[in-house]
Amino acid sequence: MRICKLIVFLSALLSYSCTSYDYVAKGFMIEGDEFYHNVDDKISFELYGDFSPYDSKSKKGVRMDKLYASDRKVLKEIGIEPKTVDFYFSGMPSMDPDYHVVLFKPKDSLLNRKRLIPQLKYNTNYFYRNFETKKYAIQYVVFPTKKGDIGFVYYDSKKSPTKDFNELIDKNIVIGKKFFPDRTDDGCEEEKGSIMVEIPEDLVSSVDYTLIKIYRKLSNGQKQLAVFNLRSPNERPYVAYRICAGDYEVQYTNIKEDILWKEDVAVTLDL
Numbered sequence: 028m029r030i031c032k033l034i035v036f037l038s039a040l041l042s043y044s045c046t047s048y049d050y051v052a053k054g055f056m057i058e059g060d061e062f063y064h065n066v067d068d069k070i071s072f073e074l075y076g077d078f079s080p081y082d083s084k085s086k087k088g089v090r091m092d093k094l095y096a097s098d099r100k101v102l103k104e105i106g107i108e109p110k111t112v113d114f115y116f117s118g119m120p121s122m123d124p125d126y127h128v129v130l131f132k133p134k135d136s137l138l139n140r141k142r143l144i145p146q147l148k149y150n151t152n153y154f155y156r157n158f159e160t161k162k163y164a165i166q167y168v169v170f171p172t173k174k175g176d177i178g179f180v181y182y183d184s185k186k187s188p189t190k191d192f193n194e195l196i197d198k199n200i201v202i203g204k205k206f207f208p209d210r211t212d213d214g215c216e217e218e219k220g221s222i223m224v225e226i227p228e229d230l231v232s233s234v235d236y237t238l239i240k241i242y243r244k245l246s247n248g249q250k251q252l253a254v255f256n257l258r259s260p261n262e263r264p265y266v267a268y269r270i271c272a273g274d275y276e277v278q279y280t281n282i283k284e285d286i287l288w289k290e291d292v293a294v295t296l297d298l
Contacts, residue, residue, distance in 0.1 A: 113133075
């Protein structure tokens with residue numbers, strides 16, 4: 028009987044330890060776009076094009092609901108207690124080079140900066156320190172913002188060091204001041220045509236944020252993200268773009284990427 032009770036206790040303890048991490052709601056990342064966005068906190072964090080939403084087959088990508096197993100040891104090393112922070116995401120590139128990034132914020136606005144070194148770059152203050160374990164080289168940054176601190180951790184294997192950290196800091200040093208959850212330029216340098224999209228009124232959400240995404244159909248059967256736009260609840264469901272001529276699929280989704288409506292559209296050159 029005591030053994031059974033002990034097993035139940037240990038199971039409950041293990042379950043608690045695995046689920047004691049909280050995540051910031053209303054964050055999203057779109058396949059084909061290198062940004063993580065959070066609509067509640069109004070932040071956009073730029074990664075690289077080899078980052079994508081988590082793929083269960085490859086077990087790589089950006090997760091917004093669970094940490095990677097190695098994250099826990101790294102966070103403990105730099106003094107982060109899971110109960111004191113909310114996580115935006117944990118991620119790793121979908122291809123080499125192989126490293127991890129974690130973004131989070133404290134529950135009480137400020138992170139402990141005692142062991143960190145003040146830095147100044149592009150007239151912007153932040154805090155930094157590097158740590159090491161037997162296996163990992165860890166770089167920890169705290170970005171002060173008007174709403175509170177944001178913590179960023181970058182770590183890689185000491186046997187296979189990577190070089191993306193400094194550029195990621197440059198890209199995101201003004202993280203509290205930028206929020207652009209859309210892409211209006213498809214990157215095409217050829218002549219363009221017009222596309223106008225209007226979502227059926229009965230499908231427009233009155234409570235949720237949604238996305239209008241336009242994918243170009245490629246000759247190999249794949250799709251490539253061209254442009255997208257975030258829509259607020261009850262926002263008029265109409266967008267217009269100028270993009271390269273070709274065949275496209277328009278998707279109307281929620282920020283969890285569930286497709287609510289879609290249609291195929293052919294874009295021709297403007298006369």
